[in-house]
Amino acid sequence: MSIDYSVYLAKERLPHLWCPGCGHGIILKNMLISMAEMEIPREKALLACGIGCSGRAGDYVNIHRFQGTHGRTLAYVTGIKMAHPELKIFCFMGDGDCSAIGIGHLIHAARRNVDVTAIVPNNLNYGMTGGQFSPLTPGESLTSTSRSGKAEPDMDLCRLAAEAGANYVARTTIYHVVEMKKRFIEATNNKGFSLVEVITPCPTYYGRYNQLGNAHKMIEWIKDKTVPLHKYEEMSVKNQEQHFWRGKLVEKHKPDLYTRYWQHERGMDHRA
Amino acid sequence: MMNKDNSIKFLQGNEACALGGITAGARFFAGYPISPASEIAELSSLLLPQRGGIYLQMEDEIASIAAVIGASLGGMKAFTATSGPGLSLMQENIGFAVMAEAPCVIINVQRFGPSTGVATRPGQADVMTTRWGTHGDHGIIVLAPTSVQECYDLTIEAFNLAESLRTPVILLTDATLAHLREKIVTRTDKELSIISRQKPDQVTEDYQPYRPGPDGVPVLPDFGDQNILRVTGLIHDHDGYSTPKPQTAGDLVHRLQQKIEGATSLMPAPRYFGSNDPEILIISFGISARSAREAVNRANDQGIKARLMQLPTIWPFPEEAVRYACYGASAVLVAEMNSGQICREVRACGIQREKVVGVNRADTAVITPGEILKAIKKTWFRWGFHPI
Structure with missing residues (x-):
């Protein structure tokens, strides 16, 4: 590693506001370490965040930082990337931000194959607003807005992104730190839309409501609930509902939006 | 022979808006089809790539204005065009552009009525929507042309104001003007005074992107510049880091209003x-x-x-x-x-x-x-x- 990851870190802004036991700091650190390993110059990196707990990640970095309105991160970065294609753009969007209010933009960013790396720290609920259920909260979970268990089913964000056309999709967890870094690097090196979902504990709300214990116990819980993708696929549907899969779902190399746009426009006759 | 240089044209208002924007230096358009504004997108999709520019058709108006703000902060002059229903969807991000000080132009071709109304007929009922549509105290600039010539001239003016004050500017036209055809005189960018945003003149490790200049307008770097840009819709200090301090919050919101109210001499007079x-x-x-x-x-x-x-x-x-x-x-x-x-x-x-x-x-x-x-x-x- 030729760059120290701390050059990307705004140390004077610490300590961060995340609760004790929150996984967001671990994910952010892994992102910065993977950037250091890829030797991305500080001024060529952009962290684009949504709104919510994960949205605050931008306050702790010393690289270009963007935080827009709730759920719209991928729409903004589509503009940024087309205006400035040499930027390496990392998006940090929580499960609520990305899978509820921002789901439309996720589908279209994946379809367009915008060359950005979307990292989705999935803490299974809306933390910043007090632990309400999100579309990715597992069914039956107790949250501040589902006191008798979440009636709605959850969904698989990764499969949705893959189906929409993403070049690279993977899921990992906070427990699998080494794998997480590897996924971030693979995702960034893939020129096109990449999504890495990271399942992470929220002991303050999700853990407390569902009596999963402290942060340590929650990480164990995540580890025990997670199986490799190939094992998951062999499970019965009923058994699948009790588990998360982790692994690499898609790795393709279709040309990204910027490349396609200019390939197409240069080939046109514009004598209007 | 007159018009040797092809400066005299017979255009509709929507075409004049697209042409005015491109003459003002716009190289990015993101939009979503809507009557009666679609011709602005159509002409932009044709002309922008020829000039090295980008046309994006987004999934909705929220994404359109978001992409415009993103491109603007990436260093491009950027605009979008819509009508009432689309303007309503854009409101949250117009407030964000005010807060982030992202220069951009929004052309609102007014149609009749609330809701879907009559999509192809004119109205002028978006006056208050453009002023107070987004939440919170803020300043905004809205220009209204009366002719196809003014569609062209005021779109250029809108870009100049957006760039010099680092703020969104709305151009308020209507369905009649949009499709009215008239003779207009166009100019090249060299014949006009085209204003582009100021850029930092030196690179420093601790550059403060949101430190206001004497006119209340900060000098922001673009994303990707050596000076680091930190943008957020949260109340932020001069570094661009978020803070809830009452003094900072009060000063920022006051400045965002004052830089507009104090610059009326730059705006087209009655x-x-x-x-x-x-x-x-x-x-x-x-x-x-x-x-x-x-x-x-x-x-x-x-x-x-x-x-x-x-x-x-x-x-x-x-x-x-x-x-x-x-x-x-x-x-x-x-x-x-x-x-x-x-x-x-x-x-x-x-x-x-x-x-x-x-x-x-x-x-x-x-x-x-x-x-x-x-x-x-x-x-x-x-x-x-x-x-x-």
Whole structure:
């Protein structure tokens, strides 16, 4: 590693506001370490965040930082990337931000194959607003807005992104730190839309409501609930509902939006 | 032979807007199809790639304005075009552009009515939506052309204001102007004064992107520059880091309003037509002002001392000029195609309530010179001025 990851870190802004036991700091650190390993110059990196707990990640970095309105991160970065294609753009969007209010933009960013790396720290609920259920909260979970268990089913964000056309999709967890870094690097090196979902504990709300214990116990819980993708696929549907899969779902190399746009426009006759 | 340089064109308002934007240096357009604004997107999709620019068709208007803001912060002059329903969807991000100080131009081609209304017919009822549509105290600039030539000129003006004040600017046209074809004279960017945002003149490790300059406007680097840019919609300090400190919050929100209110001298001033010594003043804007101008001509021919005050800048509302113009007149008519949005603002300038009369039409048709003339005559006789 030729760059120290701390050059990307705004140390004077610490300590961060995340609760004790929150996984967001671990994910952010892994992102910065993977950037250091890829030797991305500080001024060529952009962290684009949504709104919510994960949205605050931008306050702790010393690289270009963007935080827009709730759920719209991928729409903004589509503009940024087309205006400035040499930027390496990392998006940090929580499960609520990305899978509820921002789901439309996720589908279209994946379809367009915008060359950005979307990292989705999935803490299974809306933390910043007090632990309400999100579309990715597992069914039956107790949250501040589902006191008798979440009636709605959850969904698989990764499969949705893959189906929409993403070049690279993977899921990992906070427990699998080494794998997480590897996924971030693979995702960034893939020129096109990449999504890495990271399942992470929220002991303050999700853990407390569902009596999963402290942060340590929650990480164990995540580890025990997670199986490799190939094992998951062999499970019965009923058994699948009790588990998360982790692994690499898609790795393709279709040309990204910027490349396609200019390939197409240069080939046109514009004598209007 | 005239027009050797092809500077004289026969265009519709929407085409003039697209051409004006590109002449002003816009190299990015993101939009979503909507009547009656679609031609702006269509022409942009054709012309921008030829100039190294980007046309994106987004999944909705929220994404469109978001992509425009992103491209702007990436260093491109950027714009979008929409109509009422799309403008409503854009509101949250217009507020974000105010907060982030991302220069951009939003062309709102007004159509009739709330909700879907009548998509192909004109209205002028988005006056207050452009001013107060996004939440929170903020300043905003809104310009309103009355002709195809002004569609071109004021789009360029909108970009100049957006770039020099680092703020979103809304151009308010309507369905009639959008599809009206007229002769216009175009200019090259070299013949015009085109303003581009200021850039930091040195690279420093701890550059403060949001430190305001003497005019209240900060000098932001672009994303990807050596100076690091930190952007957030949260209340932020000069470094661009979020903070809830009351002093910082108060100062920032005050500055965002003040940099607009304090720069009115840069904005297009009201234009006057007709009698220099008017008994009756007509205030109007956009397509209504064309009918009002003809009505004033006819009234003047009939010996009625009437004058038109046309407002190319609607927001910030030209309070002082309105108060001054109203001062000598015995009656003030406000002609507009809504239920009295500018009229209310004229009254708020402190003009005597009984003196201000609305001449409104809000039924999908353009207000006619005859209707306005009728209102002028009615006022003329009611107030007991000289019989004709």
